[in-house]
Every structure is written in structure tokens, then in C-alpha cells.
Amino acid sequence: MNGLSTFISNIWTITKRELGGYFTSPVAYVFIVMFLLLTGLFTFMIGSILERGEASLFWFFYWHPWLYLILVPAIGMGVWAEERRLGTIELLLTMPITTWQAIVGKFIAAWIFLGAALFLTFPVVLTVNYLGNPDNGVILCAYIGSFLLGGSYLAISTMTSAMTRNQVVSLIISVVICLFLILAGFPPITDLIQNYVPQIIVDIVASFSVIPHFDGFKRGILDLRDIIFFLSIIVFGLFATSLIIRNLRAGH
Amino acid sequence: MADFNAEKPMIQVKNLAKSFGPKRAVDGVSFNVEIGEVLGFLGPNGAGKSTTMRMITGFIPPTEGTVVVGGFDILNNPIQVKKIIGYLPENAPAYADMSVHSFLDFVAELRGLRGEEKKKAVSRVIEMCFLESVVNQSIDTLSKGFRHRTCFAQSIIHDPPVLVLDEPTDGLDPNQKHEVRTLIKRMGEKKAIIFSTHILEEVESACTRAIIIDRGKIVANGTPNELKRMSELAGTVILKVRNIPAEEVVQKVKELSCVKRASIISTDGGPACLRVYPQQNITNGELARAVGELAIQQQWRVEELHTDEGRLDEVFRNITLPDTTQEVSR
Ligand SMILES: Nc1ncnc2c1ncn2[C@@H]1O[C@H](COP(=O)(O)OP(=O)(O)OP(=O)(O)O)[C@@H](O)[C@H]1O
Ligand SMILES: [Mg+2]
Numbered sequence: 001m002n003g004l005s006t007f008i009s010n011i012w013t014i015t016k017r018e019l020g021g022y023f024t025s026p027v028a029y030v031f032i033v034m035f036l037l038l039t040g041l042f043t044f045m046i047g048s049i050l051e052r053g054e055a056s057l058f059w060f061f062y063w064h065p066w067l068y069l070i071l072v073p074a075i076g077m078g079v080w081a082e083e084r085r086l087g088t089i090e091l092l093l094t095m096p097i098t099t100w101q102a103i104v105g106k107f108i109a110a111w112i113f114l115g116a117a118l119f120l121t122f123p124v125v126l127t128v129n130y131l132g133n134p135d136n137g138v139i140l141c142a143y144i145g146s147f148l149l150g151g152s153y154l155a156i157s158t159m160t161s162a163m164t165r166n167q168v169v170s171l172i173i174s175v176v177i178c179l180f181l182i183l184a185g186f187p188p189i190t191d192l193i194q195n196y197v198p199q200i201i202v203d204i205v206a207s208f209s210v211i212p213h214f215d216g217f218k219r220g221i222l223d224l225r226d227i228i229f230f231l232s233i234i235v236f237g238l239f240a241t242s243l244i245i246r247n248l249r250a251g252h
Numbered sequence: 253m254a255d256f257n258a259e260k261p262m263i264q265v266k267n268l269a270k271s272f273g274p275k276r277a278v279d280g281v282s283f284n285v286e287i288g289e290v291l292g293f294l295g296p297n298g299a300g301k302s303t304t305m306r307m308i309t310g311f312i313p314p315t316e317g318t319v320v321v322g323g324f325d326i327l328n329n330p331i332q333v334k335k336i337i338g339y340l341p342e343n344a345p346a347y348a349d350m351s352v353h354s355f356l357d358f359v360a361e362l363r364g365l366r367g368e369e370k371k372k373a374v375s376r377v378i379e380m381c382f383l384e385s386v387v388n389q390s391i392d393t394l395s396k397g398f399r400h401r402t403c404f405a406q407s408i409i410h411d412p413p414v415l416v417l418d419e420p421t422d423g424l425d426p427n428q429k430h431e432v433r434t435l436i437k438r439m440g441e442k443k444a445i446i447f448s449t450h451i452l453e454e455v456e457s458a459c460t461r462a463i464i465i466d467r468g469k470i471v472a473n474g475t476p477n478e479l480k481r482m483s484e485l486a487g488t489v490i491l492k493v494r495n496i497p498a499e500e501v502v503q504k505v506k507e508l509s510c511v512k513r514a515s516i517i518s519t520d521g522g523p524a525c526l527r528v529y530p531q532q533n534i535t536n537g538e539l540a541r542a543v544g545e546l547a548i549q550q551q552w553r554v555e556e557l558h559t560d561e562g563r564l565d566e567v568f569r570n571i572t573l574p575d576t577t578q579e580v581s582r
Contacts, residue, residue, distance in 0.1 A: 006364075010362065013358065013361045013362055014362075017347070017350075017358050020349075020350070020354070021347070021349050021350075024349060025349060086345050086346075086347070086348060087341065087342075087343055087345030088345045088346065088347055090306070090311050090341040090345060091339075091341060091345050091346070091359075091403075091406070093310075093311055094309045094310055094311050094334055094337070094339045094341070095334060095359070095362040095363070096331050096332075096334040096335040096362070096363065096364070097331075097362060098331065249311060249312045249313065250312065250313055251270070251272045251312060
């Protein structure tokens with residue numbers, strides 16, 4: 001096998017194993033049910049789509065950054081922590097694969113799982129199409145944004161997962177980081193701090209936030225800069241994971 | 253397997269050292285292992301055996317020193333090295349959520365095996381490690397011994413020329429211990445094997461060479477017989493005689509020129525049992541012969557007469573407990 005095909009097949013082997021792990025564990029199904037219940041709750045109760053009679057999923061996606069805040073770290077928390085707790089990390093990293101392949105393979109599996117959960121919200125799309133005439137292009141765009149958003153949270157969660165062998169600790173750290181990524185650009189908060197610090201600082205901090213970058217997707221605007229923003233969070237998270245694992249092995 | 257340079261040792265470890273903060277877990281370890289050798293790794297808890305193995309297999313980077321396996325340096329060519337090593341980590345970790353079969357399948361795939369080849373490899377190790385009865389069982393419900401065997405099976409799935417096994421017989425029942433030892437010995441004819449253990453008989457029955465490591469340093473290196481000869485008791489003669497008072501036997505034996513001293517091991521009503529210590533520079537067997545001749549001449553009723561080859565556990569204790577009053581053979 002040449003370099004690239006080995007690279008891909010190694011990643012795929014890892015991804016397959018991880019996916020098998022997700023879909024054989026009852027926790028995963030609990031997760032999916034929770035995810036669907038909560039999206040339904042936020043959309044129909046709090047977002048009250050039905051009462052508004054709007055044929056759009058704006059309120060459905062509006063809550064995604066918050067919904068993911070707990071749910072995505074819950075998927076990611078075990079990715080490396082479990083590997084460390086069981087000691088299988090020693091097995092995995094002495095196989096003829098690179099650490100990077102293991103990191104990417106695991107991340108992709110978790111992301112596919114998240115994507116599957118997201119896909120299962122399609123009844124919402126059917127509902128609005130039944131109610132009226134929504135712009136399905138906008139909806140698709142928002143789904144893409146939501147998937148990227150979840151991916152960035154996930155990269156951060158896998159990073160914190162490598163920091164510890166305790167899943168709960170990993171969960172808490174990643175929730176805190178993701179919360180920062182939301183709040184830094186969440187209008188009620190930015191409006192509040194605007195009164196105390198110069199606008200430029202508010203803008204800089206807000207530029208790190210996922211909220212303004214997700215906004216465009218929600219409105220159906222596919223902006224390359226927003227895509228790059230989310231992809232760079234993912235790359236950063238995975239890269240940080242590799243550094244953490246390297247340190248871990250060196251035993252510092 | 254044939255394409256490795258036959259002149260060079262398969263595993264070359266040079267001045268290997270690992271520090272964890274201020275602690276030197278491994279401190280300048282050097283040794284070679286060739287194809288056809290089974291190297292036993294001995295040492296007290298915390299001596300640095302697992303740490304050394306983790307560096308050889310590329311799990312942790314060394315602080316100092318080099319590891320070259322099959323001609324590849326672990327730091328420059330980690331993937332090449334990992335390809336030719338099979339590794340059983342300490343405590344036999346395995347993915348709890350997988351079945352034995354899917355776990356082995358997964359490892360085989362990571363080892364680059366596909367299709368028919370993979371199937372064959374998996375069923376071969378299932379048979380070799382007696383896993384038929386649990387192939388479809390989930391790993392987290394396996395007993396400790398079966399989990400160990402599963403992880404052992406994983407290490408030999410690609411029939412590697414180099415095996416690194418950290419306590420391969422830990423948690424196995426006596427029959428399985430025997431099986432695994434025989435397997436290691438048999439595989440050792442065509443592979444370079446390092447395995448660590450706390451069971452000293454294992455070293456005698458399966459190893460061609462043993463290294464004792466203590467506080468990160470190698471304190472003894474030789475064949476099991478060479479190590480045993482380092483024992484104080486090696487070369488002494490055990491003599492059991494009936495119907496004669498032990499003191500009298502001691503008296504007579506001491507008169508022999510090749511005897512340094514003799515001590516009574518037990519009398520309590522039964523035969524007199526004593527241990528005879530040779531003078532220095534006595535060739536092997538000479539002492540026993542002399543004592544035997546004396547017995548014939550004195551017409552003792554001898555029940556037992558043999559040369560003690562020394563005991564590994566005694567050597568082990570002497571070497572790794574330098575603080576006691578016992579002689580230290582460093
Ligand atoms: N990651 C680590 N961080 C700090 N210290 C470590 C680490 N790994 C090992 N050590 C220390 O290094 C020393 C050697 O440990 P090692 O596991 O190699 O011993 P061992 O010879 O395998 O012992 P045992 O017979 O108990 O398995 C121990 O004192 C251990 O506490
Ligand atoms: Mg150990």
C-alpha cells in the first residue's frame with residue numbers, strides 16, 4: 001500500500017471501531033433520544049414554531065449552540081479518557097499507525113455520530129414543509145453550519161478528554177471552554193460588557209465566538225470565512241490533542 | 253522475516269534512560285537480543301521493566317539512549333519498528349466494548365492484514381491461545397485469564413519477528429501458564445523475544461538468557477544457569493545419611509581436603525541431612541565424588557547425594573536486596 005492509502009485505511013479502521021463502540025452502547029441511544037427531545041422542546045415550546053406559523057427553522061437552529069453545550073462534550077468526553085483509563089492507549093499507540101491518524105480517526109467517528117443525531121431531526125424539516133413554504137436552501141445551509149459548530153465543540157471535547165482519565169473532569173472543562181465560545185459573542189452579554197470596555201475589545205473577543213459565525217449559516221449565507229473559522233477550531237483542537245498526548249507519553 | 257540483517261542483533265538497546273521528573277526509572281540500560289533468543293526480564297516491583305519495554309515498543313520516548321529494532325531506530329522510524337514488534341502491555345489492556353473476535357479483527361486490520369489473510373490470522377491466534385469458547389463474548393465479561401490470553405493473541409496476530417511481552421503469564425491458571433511458556437519457547441526459536449515475569453521458574457523453563465534489573469540498572473545478565481551459579485549455595489553438596497548421628501558425619505566430612513565447611517540442615521529423628529560447602533577452585537562434581545567415596549569407605553547408608561545447582565530466587569534476593577547482610581554479587 002502506498003502512503004496515502006495506508007493513511008486513509010488506518011484512519012478508517014479506527015473510525016469503524018469507534019463507530020461500532022457508539023452504536024453498540026446504550027448511552028449513545030440515550031444521547032440521540034435526549035438530543036431529539038431537547039431540539040423538539042426548544043423548537044416547539046420555546047421557539048413556538050407552531051404558534052408563529054412561520055415556515056422557517058430559525059428558532060430550531062437558534063438554540064443549537066446551547067444544546068450542543070452539554071451534549072457534544074458528553075460525546076467527546078470518553079474519546080481519550082476512556083482509552084487512558086483502560087490502558088488501551090498503550091496498545092493503540094504501539095500499533096503501526098501515527099498518533100495523528102488515531103486522533104483524526106476517533107474525531108471523525110464522533111463527528112459522524114453527531115451528524116447521525118442531527119440527521120434524525122429531519123421530521124422538523126418535514127413539519128415546516130408541511131406547514132408552509134420554507135426556503136430549503138436556507139435550512140440546508142443552517143444544517144451545514146450546525147454540523148460545523150458541533151464539530152468544533154467536539155474537537156475541543158476530544159482535546160480535554162486527552163487531558164485526564166476522568167470523563168467527568170473532561171466534560172466540565174470542555175463545557176467551560178465551549179461556554180466561553182458562546183458567551184463571548186452572545187448579544188445579551190456583549191451588550192452588557194459594551195458599557196464597560198471599549199467597543200474594539202468587545203469586537204475582538206466576539207470574533208472568537210461561535211455565535212456570529214453561526215449567524216450567517218442560520219440566515220442561509222454560506223460565507224467562506226465562517227467555514228474557515230469552524231475548521232480552524234477543529235484543526236486547533238486536534239492539534240492540541242496531539243500535543244497533549246505527546247506530553248502524556250513523555251511522562252512530564 | 254528473512255530480509256533482516258542476520259549479522260546484527262534484532263533488538264539493540266543502548267544506554268537507555270528514562271526520567272520521570274527527578275526520578276530515574278530506567279538508568280543506562282544496554283543489551284541486545286538476537287533471533288532465536290528468549291530474554292527474561294526480572295526485577296523487583298518498580299525496577300523499570302515495564303518502562304524499558306514501553307520505550308522499546310515506542311510508547312514512551314526515552315530521555316536518553318537509543319533503541320534499534322530490525323535495523324530501524326525507534327525515534328527516526330517508529331512505524332517500521334512498530335510493524336515488526338508484537339507487544340503485550342502490562343495488565344493486558346483491551347477494548348471492553350468489543351467482542352474477542354471483533355477486537356482481534358480490529359488489531360489485524362491495523363496490522364495491515366485484509367480479507368482472507370486477516371481471517372486466517374485471526375483464526376490462527378484464536379486456536380493458539382485457546383479462545384474458541386469465548387470468541388463472541390464481550391471483553392468486559394471475560395475472566396482475567398481469558399482477557400490476558402486475548403491480549404496475548406493480539407500481540408502475535410501478525411507473526412512478528414520481535415515479541416515484547418510484559419508479564420505474559422500473569423493471571424493464568426497453571427495449565428495455561430505452562431501452555432504460554434511452551435508457546436514462548438517454541439516461538440523463540442524463530443523470533444527475538446523479551447518477556448518480563450516475577451515467576452523465576454519461568455525463566456529457567458523458557459528463557460535462553462535472563463537480565464535482572466534493579467532500580468533502573470542491569471545488575472545481572474546471563475543464561476539461567478550462569479545466574480544460578482552466582483548463588484552462594486551453587487556447588488554445595490546435599491548429603492542424607494541414615495543411622496549415623498549428624499555430628500559424626502560432619503566431623504568426617506570436614507576432614508576432606510576439598511571441603512570448606514559443612515552444616516546440618518535437619519536431623520529431627522529422620523536421616524541426618526547436611527550441606528557441604530566446597531573450597532574455592534573446586535571443579536564441578538569433584539566435591540560430590542569425594543563425599544561419595546568417603547561414604548562408601550565409611551559404609552554410610554546414603555539416601556541422597558547431589559550437587560546443588562543454586563537457586564534463582566536466592567540469587568535474585570541477594571542481588572536486589574543490597575542492604576541486607578547477605579553477600580552482594582554486584
Ligand atoms: N508515567 C509515569 N510517571 C511517573 N513515574 C512513573 C511513570 N511510569 C513509571 N513510573 C515509575 O517508574 C518506576 C519504574 O516503573 P515500572 O512500571 O517500569 O516498574 P516495573 O519494573 O515494571 O515494576 P512491576 O514489577 O511492578 O511491574 C516506578 O517507580 C514507577 O513509579
Ligand atoms: Mg511492570
